Amino acid sequence: MSTPLAAPLLEIEDLTVRFRTDNGWMTAVDHVSLQVGEGEALGIVGESGSGKSVTALSILRLHAAATTRLPTGRIIYGGRDLLTLPARQMRAIRGGEIAMIFQDPMSSLNPVLTISDQIGESLRLHQGVDKATARKRAIELLELVRIPDAARRVDEYPHRLSGGMRQRVMIAIAIACRPKVLIADEPTTALDVTIQAQILDLLRDLQQELGMSVILITHDMGVIAEFARRVMVMYAGRVVETAPVSALFRAPMHPYTDGLLSAIPKLDVDVGRLPAIPGSIPDPTAVIPGCRYSPRCPMVQESCVREAPALLPAGPEREARCPPRVAQWAAARESAA
C-alpha cells in the first residue's frame, strides 16, 4: 500500500474469503489488503455484496465454518496472525481488543437479559469483575454513550429502549473493555436520519476520547464524508480505490467511485431523477474477464476486458484499480510539472 503509516495497528494482507453456494464456490473477498493506523478512522464503502462486511467479519473470524473455505492471506494484529490464532486467544481478542457493532440494534440485544447483564458480560469475560462492579461500570458506560437516566436504564430489558438507544447500548457494550479497534458495520443504516447524525457524533467523540481506531463500513457516502479520514471503495470483492476522504470527493480515480458520488443528491442542483449506475452488481459466482466493473463502466476500453487491472499508486495515500484513469492522472501531473 502507498500509505506510509507509522506502524499500522491492524493490517490485512491479501485476504481472500470464499463461500460455498449451490452453484459452487464464490469469492466474496478477493485479495484485499488494508491497513489501519492507531486512532485512525477508515471507511469502507461499497454496494451490498461488495465484500465489505465479510472483510470485517474475517477480522474477528466470525464465519459459519461449514460454508467458508479457510480464508487465505494474513490479518496481523499485535504481531499475531488472527487467522491462525487458537480459539481461546481469539476469544480474548474479541471484545477485549477488537470490538464490533452491528447494523440492526433491534436484534443485537438479548431480549431476556437486562442492559446491565449485557454490558457486564464482556467486562466479566475479559476483566473478571464481579456483578456489582460490572453494574457500576455499565452505568458509567451508559453515561459515556449519553443515555439519560443511566442508573435507571441499566436494569431495563432491551424492549423498553428505542432503536437509537439500543444502538447506544451496543456501542457501550463494544467499548466496555476499551478496545483498540472498533468495527462498525453499517451502524446507522437501521436508524432514522436525526438519530444517525447523533450516533455518528457519538462515535467520533468516543474515538477521540478513547483513542480507538474505527473501521466504519457503510454504503452511504454521506456517512463516509462525515466520519472517515481515509476511504476504501470496494466493488465485487475487490478494492477499487483507496484515498484520503477529501481527495476522493474532490477527484475520484475510479469510474465506480464517480458513479457512487454522482448518485448523492445535491441540494443546489435540481434534478428530476438521480443518476444511477446502469446494470447491477455481478453474480459473485460469475467469471468476468479483466476488470470486474467493465460491464457497467461508461469509459470501458478494450484493454479493460483483456486483463485484470492492478491497484496502481495514484498520489499520496492513494491507489486506484483503473489503469486508464491513473495514466490520465500521471500524464496531467507530468504536463503540469
Added chain:
Amino acid sequence: MAEALILPTGEAIAARRRFLVLRKLAHHNSFRIGFVIVLLMVVAAILAPVITGLDPTAMRIRFRFRPPSAEFPFGTDQFGRDLLTRVLYGAQLSLWIGLAVAVLSAVVGAAVGVLSAQYRRLDSLLMRIMDALMAAPAILLAIGLGAALGPQTHSVIIALAVAYIPRTARIVRASALVTRELEFIEAARVSGASSVRIMFRHLLPNATGPLLVQSTFVFAYAILAEAALSFLGIGPPPPEPSWGNIIAEGRDFAVQSWWIMLFPGIAISLAALGMNLLGDGLRDVLDPRLKVES
C-alpha cells in the same frame, strides 16, 4: 423522545414486568382453574397425615369392601384400608413421580436440545438417537424400560423421563436454532463469549418459555403413565399407595367394589386436567409469538 420520559427505577421496572406476567396469568381462566386444582392436590398430599390420621397401609380385615360412607368417605379396599387415606398418600407418590419426571426430562432434554442446536456435528447424532426413542410410543418405551429396571419408584421415574426426553429436546432445539441465528448471538461472540457461555446464557434462557410449558404437559403425562405402569405391575411396589397401583389392586373387584377404582381414577383425571390447564395458560402468556409487550 422516549429518553425524556421520567421513569421508575430499573429494579421497579423489572419487578413490574414480572408482575405483569403474573397478572396476565391471574386473569387467564384456564390457568386459574388449573392452578387451583394443582394447588389443592399439592396441599392435600402434604397434609395427608393431618386430614385422615390413618395409616394408608394398615389392614383392618373387619372393614373390608366398605362402600363410601360417613366413616369411610371413599370406602375401603379388600384389606380394609381406608381409600381416602390411600388416595391422599398416593398423591404424594404420584405427584412426586410427575415432578421428578418433568424436572429430569426438562434438564436432560434442554441439554440435548441446546447442544444439538449449537454443535451441528452433534446434531445429527443426537437427533437420530431422539428419533429412535420417539419411534416407539412413549408408553411402550416406558413399559419396556420399567420392566427391565424392575418395579421400583426410581425406575418408573427413569423410564418415563427417557420416554419424554426426545420431545423436550426437540422443542428446546427448535427454539435454540431460531435464537442462534439472531444478531445478539453474534454480538455475544464478538464480545468474546465461548460456545458454552452462549448456550447457557443466551440460547437456553430464550427457550425457557416453551420448556416450561412442555414440562407441565410432561408432568401430566407422567402421572397418567405412572398409573398405566402401576396397573401393569411395573410401578412403585405395593403396599405403598400410588394412584396407579390402587387402581391395579382394585381391578379384580371392579364389579362389586367400584369405588376402589373410581376415586383414584378421578384423582388422576383431575391432576392431568389441572396440569394441562396450567400449561395452556402458561403457553398463552409466555409464548413470544402471542405476547404483546407493553
